[in-house]
Amino acid sequence: MTTRQESEGDGKVARSYSLASAPLRLLSHSFHSTANTHSPPPSGSTSTVSHSGCDPTPPRHHELATSVSSAFDLKTETTIATNNCDNTFHATTPTTLPQPLPQPQHHALQLDPRREARESKRQAQQLFDSDISSHEDISGRLSKAIKLETSPCSPEQETVESPDRTQSPTSSLQSAEAQRLERLLLPYDIRYSIFGQLSLQDIYNLQLSCKLLYWATSDQSIWKRIALQLIQGEFYFDIPRTLPANIPNWKYFCKRHSLRQQNWRLGQVQDVITLDDNYQKLTTLQIMAPFVLTGCDDGRVHLWNINTRTLLHCFQVKGEITWVEYLQEEQIVAGLGYDIEEMRSEIRLFSTETGEQIGLYEENFWDLAICAINDKYLVASDGEGRYTAWDWRSGAKISQFKVEDETSTTEALYLVQDTILELHYDGIIRLFSITGECFGRFTLDNILPNHQVSFCWLHNDLSIVVWESSNTMAHVRLPLLQSKDANGQPNTSLQRHITQEEWDAQGAEVYWRHQLTHTCNFAAMGGGRFQMLYVQIFENLMDQVPIRVHSLRPSRPISSLSTTSAASVGSANGRFTGDEMALLSVEEESYEWHHGEYVTAHSSNPELEKIIQGLRPSRIDCDPEYIVVGLVQGGVRLLQFAPVDDELLDKEGEI
Amino acid sequence: MPVTLTSLDDVKFTVDKEVAERSILIKNMIEDVGESDSPIPLPNVSSAVLKKVIEYCEHHRNDPVQVQDETDDPRKRSNDIEEWDMKFMTVDQEMLFEIILAANYLDIKPLLDVGCKTVANIIKGKTPEEIRKVFNIVNDFTPEEEAQIKKENEWAEDR
Numbered sequence: 001m002t003t004r005q006e007s008e009g010d011g012k013v014a015r016s017y018s019l020a021s022a023p024l025r026l027l028s029h030s031f032h033s034t035a036n037t038h039s040p041p042p043s044g045s046t047s048t049v050s051h052s053g054c055d056p057t058p059p060r061h062h063e064l065a066t067s068v069s070s071a072f073d074l075k076t077e078t079t080i081a082t083n084n085c086d087n088t089f090h091a092t093t094p095t096t097l098p099q100p101l102p103q104p105q106h107h108a109l110q111l112d113p114r115r116e117a118r119e120s121k122r123q124a125q126q127l128f129d130s131d132i133s134s135h136e137d138i139s140g141r142l143s144k145a146i147k148l149e150t151s152p153c154s155p156e157q158e159t160v161e162s163p164d165r166t167q168s169p170t171s172s173l174q175s176a177e178a179q180r181l182e183r184l185l186l187p188y189d190i191r192y193s194i195f196g197q198l199s200l201q202d203i204y205n206l207q208l209s210c211k212l213l214y215w216a217t218s219d220q221s222i223w224k225r226i227a228l229q230l231i232q233g234e235f236y237f238d239i240p241r242t243l244p245a246n247i248p249n250w251k252y253f254c255k256r257h258s259l260r261q262q263n264w265r266l267g268q269v270q271d272v273i274t275l276d277d278n279y280q281k282l283t284t285l286q287i288m289a290p291f292v293l294t295g296c297d298d299g300r301v302h303l304w305n306i307n308t309r310t311l312l313h314c315f316q317v318k319g320e321i322t323w324v325e326y327l328q329e330e331q332i333v334a335g336l337g338y339d340i341e342e343m344r345s346e347i348r349l350f351s352t353e354t355g356e357q358i359g360l361y362e363e364n365f366w367d368l369a370i371c372a373i374n375d376k377y378l379v380a381s382d383g384e385g386r387y388t389a390w391d392w393r394s395g396a397k398i399s400q401f402k403v404e405d406e407t408s409t410t411e412a413l414y415l416v417q418d419t420i421l422e423l424h425y426d427g428i429i430r431l432f433s434i435t436g437e438c439f440g441r442f443t444l445d446n447i448l449p450n451h452q453v454s455f456c457w458l459h460n461d462l463s464i465v466v467w468e469s470s471n472t473m474a475h476v477r478l479p480l481l482q483s484k485d486a487n488g489q490p491n492t493s494l495q496r497h498i499t500q501e502e503w504d505a506q507g508a509e510v511y512w513r514h515q516l517t518h519t520c521n522f523a524a525m526g527g528g529r530f531q532m533l534y535v536q537i538f539e540n541l542m543d544q545v546p547i548r549v550h551s552l553r554p555s556r557p558i559s560s561l562s563t564t565s566a567a568s569v570g571s572a573n574g575r576f577t578g579d580e581m582a583l584l585s586v587e588e589e590s591y592e593w594h595h596g597e598y599v600t601a602h603s604s605n606p607e608l609e610k611i612i613q614g615l616r617p618s619r620i621d622c623d624p625e626y627i628v629v630g631l632v633q634g635g636v637r638l639l640q641f642a643p644v645d646d647e648l649l650d651k652e653g654e655i
Numbered sequence: 656m657p658v659t660l661t662s663l664d665d666v667k668f669t670v671d672k673e674v675a676e677r678s679i680l681i682k683n684m685i686e687d688v689g690e691s692d693s694p695i696p697l698p699n700v701s702s703a704v705l706k707k708v709i710e711y712c713e714h715h716r717n718d719p720v721q722v723q724d725e726t727d728d729p730r731k732r733s734n735d736i737e738e739w740d741m742k743f744m745t746v747d748q749e750m751l752f753e754i755i756l757a758a759n760y761l762d763i764k765p766l767l768d769v770g771c772k773t774v775a776n777i778i779k780g781k782t783p784e785e786i787r788k789v790f791n792i793v794n795d796f797t798p799e800e801e802a803q804i805k806k807e808n809e810w811a812e813d814r
Contacts (some may be wrong), residue, residue, distance in 0.1 A: 177748075177791040184752040184774075187759050193771035198778060204811040208783040208804055210792050255810050262810070 178212065185216040195222045200230070200254070223250035230257050231624075246645060260625065260642040267549045267599030272611050273638040275304050275311075282630035283321050285619040287526070292628055293333070294636060295321025301335045303352065306626065306638065315350045315357070323371050332358065332392075334373050336380070347371060347380060349392055359395055363388050372415040377434055379420055383409045387420070389434050401436030411453050416462070419495055421481075423464070425453055429478075433495060440498035447476060447510050457525045463511070467523055475511040514550075526622035535601075535627055537617045547601040547617060547627065547639075601627065601639060612639070658685065659694035660709075666702035667694060670709055677712040679762035699760050704753045711743060711766050718765065736772060744773045748790070 185191050195203065195217050203226065206213045227250050247253045263270060275292060284295035291312075292304040301315040301324050319339030326333050331352045338345045345368040349359035359378075362368075366382040373379070378392040385405045389398045408425035415421075419439065422430040427444035448468055455467040462481045467473050480498055523536045536548045603609045615637060619630035627639040658675040660668045675695075676682040684695055697705065736744070744751065755770035777789060787794055796804070 178793070180749060180752055181790055181792060184755060187756075189767070190755055190759055190771060193767060194774045194778075197772060197775040200811050202779055202781075204808050205781060205783050205786060206778065207808060208796075208801065209786040209794065211795050212792070213786070214804065259810050 178210075182212055185212065188219070191216050191219060192221060195219075196225050200226050200258070218251075220250050223254055226250075227254045227257065230254055230261075256642055263641040263643070264549065264624075265599070267601050268641070269601050269603045269608060269612060269639045270642065271640040271644050272608055273306075273309065273640060275302075275309065275636040275638065279631075279634035279636065281632070281634060282619050282636070284324050285621050285628060285630040285636070286324065286326075287621045287623050287626060287628045288326065288328075289623050289625060291326060291328070292636065292638070293324050293326045294630065295324045295335060296634075297321070299337050301333060301350075303333055304636075313350070313352055313355055315348070317348045318346055319344070322369070325371075325373050326352075327373065327375065330375055332373075334371070334378065334392075336368060336371050338367070338369075343367075345369070347378065349378070359392055361388075361390060361392075370410055370413045372413045372420070374415045374417070377415060377418065379413065379415055379434070381410060381413060381422075385410075387436065399435045403430070403432060403436060403438060406430075412456050412458070414458050417495075421458070423453065423456055423466075427453055427466075431498065439496060440500075440503065442498075442500075442503045442508070444476065444508055447474065447508055448472075455523050455525075465525055472513060472515050474513040477509050477511055479506050479509070522618075522620060524621040524627075526624060535620050535622050536598075537620055547612075547615070547620065547629070548598040549601055549627070550598045611637075659692075660705065661694045661696045662700055662702040662705045663698050664702050666705070668702075668705060668709055670713070671716070674709065674712045674716050677715065677763055677765075678708075679764075681761065697761070700757045701753070704750070704757045707743075707746075707750070707754055708757050708761065708763070708766065712763065714739060714743075715765060736769060740769045744769060 185194075195206070198206070203217050203222070206217045208214075243250065243253060247256065262268075279294070279296055280300075281297045282294055283297050284293075286293045287306075290306045292302075292306060294302045294304075295317075296302075297320040299317045299319055299321060301313075301317060301321060302311060303313045303315075303326060304310070305312050313333065315333060315335065317335040317337035319337035319342075321335055321337050322345075323336035324334065333350045333352055334347060335350075336345060336347050344362070347359075347361040347368060348357055349361075350356065351358050361378065361380070363380065366386050368380040368388075369383040371378065371380045373392065376391065376393075377389055377398065379387060379389045381387045385403045386401075387403070388400045390396065391398055406424055406426075406428055408428065410422050411425045412423040413420065414423075418434045420432050420434065422428075422432075424430070427448045428441065429444065430441045431439040433439065444466070448466060450468045450472070452468055453466050457465045459465070463475060463477045465473065465475045480502060535550070537546070601612060603612055615629055616632040617629045618632040621628050625640065625642055627641075629637045629639065631637065656672045657669050658672050658681070660670065660675065660681070662668070672685070676685065681695060688695075700708070744754075746754070751770065751773060755767060755774070758764075758766035758770055778786060781789065783794075786792075794801075
């Protein structure tokens with residue numbers, strides 16, 4: 001790609017705007033353009049997973065590049081991952097597989113040989129499935145757990161004979177029922193069908209009740225289902241079908257993410273990671289896992305990989321960076337810089353594949369103040385209705401137009417395929433095509449009475465979260481934009497005219513509204529459709545700046561049956577009446593928004609706490625895993641909420 | 656066309672082919688054997704259980720056959736148990752388990768689902784002690800083992 005120079009004009013519109021306010025307008029970047037390029041998430045994957053154990057590759061998390069200096073003494077990588085693998089694998093040798101549980105006590109009849117073969121194949125398959133999926137990790141633990149007892153029996157026999165070990169007079173009755181339960185739970189399909197419907201809390205209670213149930217609820221596929229439910233709606237990208245490289249099994253995955261979510265709710269930071277490269281004042285900051293993109297006032301744009309903590313690229317744009325964007329699939333970084341002295345703005349495009357600049361875009365007639373880019377187009381505006389659009393792959397200018405000016409400036413700009421969506425400071429939304437054809441103009445006035453939108457985030461389902469200057473946050477749904485096509489798939493093209501009547505009828509509705517108790521200077525939002533995390537800071541150079549963490553999440557499922565009444569259901573011989581059955585079968589799930597009180601980011605580790613309290617943030621962003629903080633004096637810090645891996649693995653290793 | 660099924664204890668049951676074929680196992684057997692009047696032996700199912708299973712299949716004979724879905728999620732299936740099914744499952748625990756095992760053996764997915772959901776509903780919301788009580792099982796953990804499991808799972812507590 002060659003660089004393109006726009007032709008000189010007669011003179012450009014002289015316009016000054018406060019640079020201090022410019023970044024605020026441009027930081028509505030949570031519309032992660034990478035999310036747009038992902039295919040719709042698969043509708044859950046729960047096929048019988050024959051999980052083959054952990055990946056012996058050490059976690060990339062701990063690799064450090066030479067260009068990164070650590071402000072905090074990071075724990076060195078150990079061979080814990082490998083050790084864990086050993087633990088999980090030791091049970092798969094033939095000698096340690098438990099003997100098959102007692103077979104059904106039926107008489108063997110003369111069997112048709114074909115059917116017999118088919119039947120034995122099915123049973124073998126079931127046993128095989130249950131063996132593979134459950135014994136790798138769990139029988140190891142189970143036999144370890146059993147070994148705690150000083151018993152001469154071997155672990156395998158122990159498992160089988162445990163129902164008989166009790167000495168009570170009714171032991172024969174109990175053991176028969178236990179054997180019955182054992183028989184029921186032997187086939188994998190049955191186990192999965194029963195336990196796959198239960199919540200994490202129920203599985204936990206089952207595991208504590210007896211060894212049989214501990215074993216039966218340890219299938220990896222059950223934990224996978226729980227894991228996917230745990231992170232449902234949290235991330236923009238596809239739900240993982242396979243485990244990430246540094247996670248040994250699905251139960252561990254659940255543990256890690258469950259702890260991470262708990263830490264967010266408590267504001268407990270687990271680790272502080274430094275990304276330093278002689279930063280000057282940071283003007284823009286974005287996190288889109290696993291990358292962090294920063295822009296400085298000296299025109300440098302940095303792209304970091306969090307997992308490896310390496311600086312992938314450093315690009316140079318002329319002037320102070322006021323907007324950056326990284327398109328993962330297209331492998332480009334775009335940056336908008338404004339040179340104060342020359343009063344010129346330019347956009348440069350770089351390839352992250354080659355590291356070279358691939359485009360230079362300037363507009364001599366007006367300032368480029370606010371931009372958007374997607375896989376096809378680059379659009380820039382001066383914030384007052386003047387637009388230029390380019391096809392960045394060819395570098396050709398597609399259009400240049402002016403739309404009718406509004407009284408307020410453009411707060412945020414989004415590009416949805418070939419439609420431009422504008423949100424103004426006073427809550428006006430405008431839609432028009434890439435060539436300037438206007439599709440509609442609406443106002444959020446009736447739902448945002450304060451007319452002053454400070455920040456906003458467009459989610460990939462085209463709902464918007466806006467933050468008003470009155471410290472009210474509202475999640476606004478725009479059903480007109482979220483239409484579905486004939487197949488019921490979301491319609492991603494907005495290319496149609498929307499009349500005022502349509503808008504008045506069903507234009508915007510508020511999912512929720514939340515009044516914050518403190519004024520804030522800056523905010524960021526991260527998370528998914530159902531769980532949103534946002535952080536706020538109050539920039540005050542003199543005082544301590546707390547980083548406040550708020551989380552909104554759906555309320556927990558409500559069981560319609562209380563614990564006490566459950567105990568009375570089911571008599572000694574296990575007969576249930578129709579009413580009792582009705583009671584047992586109803587469970588409700590509610591997606592009401594649970595507005596968490598804010599918590600202040602802190603740590604129980606005194607060293608970390610000192611670091612956190614010493615931070616002077618000027619910019620922040622967050623995603624479900626990290627808060628990324630840009631410091632006033634330069635520098636970037638990542639606050640990690642997931643448990644630090646080796647501590648977590650230590651606990652696993654003890655079992 | 657009627658089909659004869661023989662239970663474990665040699666009791667014969669005659670049912671319509673359409674009803675019998677709710678069981679994929681039986682359906683495959685019939686296809687393999689072809690046009691034959693010989694009874695189909697089911698040595699893993701006792702007569703009492705087979706009777707119940709046939710009752711279910713008769714009632715649901717006109718239901719659309721469920722297609723095996725790769726992305727089958729137990730939670731995604733309809734959460735409500737029909738009233739008839741609920742009454743049908745009002746049996747003692749032993750019979751309930753036998754029905755589930757038979758449904759698994761005979762490959763009758765809807766019956767397996769209903770049975771498993773019934774058991775799941777029994778478990779929901781119960782403490783470990785309550786679970787032991789309802790299934791009449793003994794806590795065979797030593798205090799140390801129990802403590803270890805609690806520690807292993809403490810992150811799951813009170814989310």
